Amino acid sequence: MTRVHAVRVHETGGPEVLRDEEIDLGEPGAGEALVRHTVIGLNYTDVHFRTGRYPLREFPHVIGMEAAGVVEAVGDGVTTVAPGDRVAYASETPRAYSEATVMPVTRLVKVPEAIDDETAAAVILKGLTAQYLIRSAYEIEAGETILVQAAAGGVGQIMCQWAHHLGVTVIGTVSSDEKAEIARQNGCDHPIVYTREDVPARVLELTGGAKLPVVYDGVGGDTFEDSLKCVRRRGMLVSYGTAGGKIPPLDLFRLNLMGSLYVTSAGLADYIHDRTELEQRAAEVFGMVSKGIVRVHVNQRYKLSDVATAHRDLEARRTSGSSIILP
């Protein structure tokens, strides 16, 4: 039996429900591995599990979706990883706020030598998200102009850099001038400070009235309506998050009136469920990082025992780029 420190919630609520506790992990069963975490990634998704917007199957529950570490033991029948392997994961179910976890090996990817643990933990989930958004949910092409909401955030920064590299002009929204500068340094050609500027009006201006083939919106809430207004005839709104609040109900016929628009509400799990797809996407993400095309900025570091502070900072929009948690 492996005993570890983990942060669990016994009920949903504010950051105060995050409890640092000791738990028994058990041993890895068939098809599982015990992974000792070296670095854990912080994601807005963690806030959603804590507050109850995303449901947890049972309580108490460890939360956290992303980590890097070393395989310590494997269960029966495991041949794809061995003790000592460096691995990372974007989990389907929350588990990462812990010194270690036991999980299915089908969710683990090996970390290339050129990538350190901190980078791996900061990029595996966010990088896979950026990858499927711009390569699959709507595949961007050189010469296009796109809008990325919350462009200075974890996923946002990676999308801006990657899209810019592909020859796409990136318009991005941010809440402050400081974040506008951060977004600009990450390939966002036209940052819009959406706390004071009219986003649809600026997009019309920047595109000479043409609007956009795609808008990526991980903010939701009030932003959703502005996002719709920025999409051109037969273009697509890719909604992938609700950091700014619940998405309001949408009357489908409005999409017809606004120019036969497409809307998708996309989730990473559906783009990496298949093992081959996970491996291909992860290889592409690690490749972009190894080549220095995507630079992963770890701008905030927290101790696992102080993860409540990380949640407070994320919710107060005080973070930029990626944040990590050290077990």
Ligand SMILES: NC(=O)c1ccc[n+]([C@@H]2O[C@H](COP(=O)([O-])OP(=O)(O)OC[C@H]3O[C@@H](n4cnc5c(N)ncnc54)[C@H](OP(=O)(O)O)[C@@H]3O)[C@@H](O)[C@H]2O)c1
């Ligand atoms: N569907 C998927 O597959 C998937 C996968 C990963 C993440 N996500 C989602 O993608 C989004 C970004 O995730 P992330 O982890 O990279 O977070 P993040 O972008 O680093 O942080 C969230 C950002 O959202 C902006 N924001 C706007 N309104 C906000 C509000 N009322 N409260 C807090 N923040 C607000 C803030 O940027 P400004 O200060 O510039 O406004 C904030 O920094 C989240 O909604 C997350 O749940 C979805």
